[in-house]
Amino acid sequence: MMRIRIFLCLAPALLVAACQSAPTKSGFLKSYSHLEANPEYKSDLVYIKPGVDMRSYHYLLIDPVQIHLASDSLAAEFGPDVLEKVAQAFTRILKETIDPYYTVVDEPGDNVLRVRLAISDVEPTGNDVVRQKPSIGTAAMEGELLDSLTGEQLAAVVDRIEGSAQGADDVPELWRPVEGAFREWAQRLLDFMDSYHEPAE
Numbered sequence: 001m002m003r004i005r006i007f008l009c010l011a012p013a014l015l016v017a018a019c020q021s022a023p024t025k026s027g028f029l030k031s032y033s034h035l036e037a038n039p040e041y042k043s044d045l046v047y048i049k050p051g052v053d054m055r056s057y058h059y060l061l062i063d064p065v066q067i068h069l070a071s072d073s074l075a076a077e078f079g080p081d082v083l084e085k086v087a088q089a090f091t092r093i094l095k096e097t098i099d100p101y102y103t104v105v106d107e108p109g110d111n112v113l114r115v116r117l118a119i120s121d122v123e124p125t126g127n128d129v130v131r132q133k134p135s136i137g138t139a140a141m142e143g144e145l146l147d148s149l150t151g152e153q154l155a156a157v158v159d160r161i162e163g164s165a166q167g168a169d170d171v172p173e174l175w176r177p178v179e180g181a182f183r184e185w186a187q188r189l190l191d192f193m194d195s196y197h198e199p200a201e
Helices: 074-098 126-131 173-197
Strands: 045-048 059-062 103-105 112-124 137-147 153-162
Touching: 059 074, 074 112, 074 173, 112 153, 112 173, 137 173, 153 173
Parallel strands: 059 103, 059 112
Antiparallel strands: 045 153, 112 137, 137 153
């Protein structure tokens, strides 16, 4: 069955779609004024350059995921070491999801799409933070797709979804509830690329 889906489309049953709270704007993106709600997408805010055609992009340069937490995020209490592990896990999930279908490269070049993502808020549920037990949590993400040579922004998104524990060993235990959100975002990026590169049925 052909995988024709849209970037930031409907989430699977283990995830709750976005728009449950106001979007987090961390300052990771240079501008948010051109992003808007779009009923085609289940993200909080989205932008796709009018007339953009991703078919010329066959390679992806995936920057290390950054952490840009909201100022009142409980996640900040866990310190930079834990946050870095979470960012590394998200980067790994992105590359593992994309690499079987598109070539992931290390440098800019012709036909290379640059992927920049930041976790802008990651929250285990409040009571379980105190008890140090994993639980359903929420994650917010900001991201953009750029031409790797010109830096032109081709797409951008601000999104928040709920996650479900996945159990990967390299994700700190308390943060595993939001690993499902990371996997969903990685899948949506793959779906977005597929929507340009695979013919419709």
